[in-house]
Amino acid sequence: SRMPIQAPNSVETLNQVLSTTKIRRLEAASLTLGVIDSAPAESRPLLLRASVERHQGIFVEQSKTAEPDDLVFPEDVFKEYKAKYSRVVDAMLQMVLQDNPPENEFYERLWQIPNNSLFAVDDRARVFALFWILIDNNLPYFQIENDGLLIADDEIDEVDEKVALDVAKIRKILRHRGFNHVTEQADLLLRVIEKHETRERVVLLAHLIALLQASSLFRMS
Secondary structure: OOOOOOHHHHHHHHHHHHOOOOOOHHHHHHHHHHHHHHOOHHHHHHHHHHHHHHOHHHHOOOOOOOOOEOOOEOHHHHHHHHHHHHHHHHHHHHHHHHOOOOHHHHHHHHHHOOOOHHHOOOHHHHHHHHHHHHOOOOOOOOOOOOOOOOOOHHHHHHHHHHHHHHHHHHHHHHHOOOOOOHHHHHHHHHHHHHOOOHHHHHHHHHHHHHHHHHOOOOOOO
């Protein structure tokens, strides 16, 4: 019988597989599952994390409107599996995300999803489950600690008075269309914010976030 691939070699194999030019996402998910399954059990969540973090450009930078891939799924089969499994995978993923676990625990639990008995019907079901996970825009995953600076409303009002002119300047920079590149815009925003002390910076960033969320420039998913 074939010896299992050791973890470092598995990462190298994964990198080689996913570095193939013009690899399609369903094929990439299928090959990724093969590499992970060949690794020792204790290494598999780490390999899943590596596939997400090192190769997110393949999976995550496109929308979750996936195209079929005849090498893995003919179109009719893809539509069948999408209808049958996509919402199930989304629900399982959301259950893990809502707990906001540490990163290593997250990927251990994430690896359990394609190994759920619901997807044990055939190999394609497991491939689809992994694929649907890998293209989710919640990945790569980061545990968010709720330990940011909390400023009371009355203090925010006080700071707002100090930075009101710079809030107006930030708004103007966001609306300006004369930049040659977005880095010029980013640099000007950074200059406005960095000249202030910590509390003022936080309040200015809060205004920036609010302005972006209210504009067509940015949408929270």
